[in-house]
Amino acid sequence: MFPEQISLGIPTYGRWYGLANGNQNTIGAPVVGSSMTIAYSDLCKLLQSTDYTKVYNQETRSSYAFNAKKKQWISSDTIDDVALIARYANLQGLGGVTLSSVGQDDVDGRCGNGPYPLLHAVAGISNQNTIQETTTTQSVDNKRVRTNQAHNVFCSVNSNADTYYGSTQFTLDQIDTNLCTHIIIDHNNSLFSASVSDQLKGQNTDLKFLLTINSNENITINQWEDILEKNKADGINICMDSKTISHDFLKQIASIKSILPDKYMITISFNSPADTSDQKLLRKILALYEFVDYLIVLPFDEKSIGNFKELQSWNSLAALIQANPDKHIGDFSMASTLAFILSSDVPKEKLIMGIPTYGLSFLLENENKYSIGDNILAAGLPGRMTHIPGILASYEICNAIQSNNYERFLSNESVIVMAHKKDNLIIFDDTQSLQLPRRIVNGTVELKAKFIKQSQLGGVLVHSIDMDDYSGKFCNRGKYPITSVISGLFTKPITPPSIETTTTPSKQKTGLCSGIKTKDLIVDEADCHYYYVCLPNIDAPVAHLQCPSNMRFSKRLKACTQEDLPCSSKPKVNRNKETLEATTSETKPKFICPMPDGIFADVSDCTQYFACSNNIISPMKCPASLKFNSQSKQCDWSSDLCP
Structure with a gap:
């Protein structure tokens, strides 16, 4: 060796x-x-x-x-x-x-x-070039030089999006072209044509189209160029969707750059590795980074997890659980995938990382056991519109929760959202408000988008935009709620969720929440597309949030709505209306901080405790086998609260 x-x-x-x-x-x-x-x-x-x-x-x-x-x-x-x-x-x-x-x-x-x-310590030594902030990428033969854009938002279209059915069938002209910088679609998808390309580029002249060609398709490089010219596309995306890719095919990819005209972009997309064999193949794919513009990391889907019989933390941001060697449980999080890729000397500015707009659905072996590591019987039933077994679009998930009485909750052990009903389980991401210490974010979607942007990657992939709520009829968050949150983060600089990021005078904002007794939402009087989040005993808002695309904040409903509200009006603030509805157990704890700051015992469960910061509560869990000791204020082998 x-x-x-x-x-x-x-x-x-x-x-x-x-x-x-x-x-x-x-x-x-x-x-x-x-x-x-x-x-x-x-x-x-x-x-x-x-x-x-x-x-x-x-x-x-x-x-x-x-x-x-x-x-x-x-x-x-x-x-x-x-x-x-x-x-x-x-x-x-x-x-x-x-x-x-x-x-x-x-x-x-x-x-x-x-x-x-620890990850940054390793990357700083083993992969120095991934830490440097690069603004341009250049090919080995110096023929193609491209500017790296930190705001790249790739939006993919599912291969069978042209077969969806329902009250509003998906078409490409429904896409808000300001949400995406690139659209990726199969070269043989009937939704796309040269005329569609012209139409959408007429709305956004900077928009680029990439046509996907699967690795198992027998298409020569000369045929690729013909396909691109015929459809007025701007590049190709090679989807590595096979477990076995020949050495000849990899050599063919390495030669593309010298044959295709420089005006065409070249990307490679691949699934996150699910097992050892995937990792070996991925190493070969990653070695091709110098011959393409971007490598696109796809989230786990029904194909890449098909061989698993136990629930894993697929597509989580960072699993907060230990690996279980007895059950062969690993960490299938975005953070682990990124660490694996960066360990292969791939420059991070060439990486595009995907966020799914779909959920993975399963049939459980035991309807009462749906934690990470518990057994699953099979993929879940297909959705009514997308009809893909094991996959539900975000709007199908919203319908399951609203109409079919699925229970939605946040899994603390895997930091992903779940919905459960009897022997059916869905794991997914959404934009429903999530409270963190001292700030509120637009769900796990915003957490993932910030992770990608703060990791200084080449951009993000919305996978797939047709599985976002494109009609705005199902999730009550406007059209494209997931894509809007992601695009909003990548087209604007990331700033802390502070009140000082708005354009309204700071004097008005400082006392805006004075006298608030319960959590409340208050419209931004300067722009009703935004609203403030107020918490008790804090004079200034803890967050300044934007409504989804095409929605405005309603003072009457205390929510974002599609009502035609005049943003130029100056509505008076009424703080006695409906308060912010909690979305997780963390946002409405029964525990009340006895002091603004400190660490306090959970008298109902000695395996956890509460951390209070300015009266904002964060439930904390002790490591396995340890219990909280209220005298030492730390997790210990013994506890004064329980045996």
């Missing part, structure tokens, strides 16, 4: 041991019982406590910490340790490093080193 074929594993977790004798706490000291795995996200917070003595052993070049009084010993890698391991792999000429699993990194940056500190 050659060194470049080896990838060195780096854990994002530590191990927790019980010492036989608290005074014997060096490496090699005797322990009692079995060890426990603890995620770095929990570990880094724990080690900020003064209760633990932190040690770096020069001989073994490893870090550990211990608490002699409690007879506890923890081994883990610090940020510096991880960087040292990555540097070693680099110096030895290894193929790369593998973080296992990145979902246990400090995803939210709670420990003060920013989000994903």
Whole structure:
């Protein structure tokens, strides 16, 4: 085996041991019982406590910490340790490093080193060029030079979108052309033609069309050029939809750039890796990055997860659960996929990452068991409009929740939205308001879009725009609610959700929420396409949010609506109307902060506790096997609240 074929594993977790004798706490000291795995996200917070003595052993070049009084010993890698391991792999000429699993990194940056500190430490050593901010990409032969646009919003159209049926059939002229910079559609989809290209480019002269050709289609490069000219398209997207791709086909892709005229864009799209064989194939695909303009990472779909018999955290932002080797559960999150790709030396400005507008649906083996790792029987029934087994468009999910009494909830362990009814389960993303500490976001869709943009990738893919609520009749959030949130983030600079980002005078905003007794929504009097979110005991709004495309905020309904409201009017604020409806258990906790700031026990569940920040509540879960101790204000082996 050659060194470049080896990838060195780096854990994002530590191990927790019980010492036989608290005074014997060096490496090699005797322990009692079995060890426990603890995620770095929990570990880094724990080690900020003064209760633990932190040690770096020069001989073994490893870090550990211990608490002699409690007879506890923890081994883990610090940020510096991880960087040292990555540097070693680099110096030895290894193929790369593998973080296992990145979902246990400090995803939210709670420990003060920013989000994903371990991932950034590895990328900073192993993949220096992925950290640099590049504004242009240039081909190896210097024939094609393209400017990198951080606001790239690719919108794909599903291969069978021309077969949808319902009250409003999907057509390309229904797309708001200001939402997308590129539209990707199959070259043989009947919805697209040269006349459609002319029509939509008449609305947005910067809009580009890419025609998808599947890797299993027998089409020569000369035929590709004919197809592009005939349909007035701007480039091709090669979809790697096969488990086995020949070496000859990969060589053909490498030669495309020298044959096709420079005016045509070339992209490759592929699914996130679901198993080891997928990873091997993906390595070959990723090696082609220098011959194309962008690599497009597709979300998991019904094809890529078809062989699984257990629920996984597919398409989650970052799974907050441990891998379970007994059940072969891995971390199938966007963060893990990105880490895997960046470990292959792909420049991040060449990556486009997808956000699904659909949900994955399943039939459960046991209707009462639908957590990550529980068994599934089969793919769910097809939707009434899209009729794809195992896939439901966002508007079909809205209909299931509103008309078929599915229960919608946020899964804390996987950070994805779920809807459940008897033996049916759907996992998906939406734009329903989600409260985080000190801010409210437009659901998991906004969280994912911000993750992609803040990762400084080449852009985002809306996959697929025809599965967004294109008619605006199903989800009560206007037309294209998911695409609107994503596009709004990528066409404008990301700013903190602060009141200072608006154009209204700060004096008016500072006292806007004074006297508020419950959560409330207040219209932005300067522009009724926006509204403020007020919380009790905070004079200034905690968020300034925009309504979905083509909607305005109604003072009467306290919601975004399609009513024809005059934005030039100055409605008086009535704070005694309907309050903000909570969307998750976190937004309407029974617990009330006894003090504005601090950590407090959950008297009903000693495995969790509450963190209060300016009277805003964040429920926190102790690591496995630990309980919250109200005296030490931390998770511990023993608790004064329960046995």
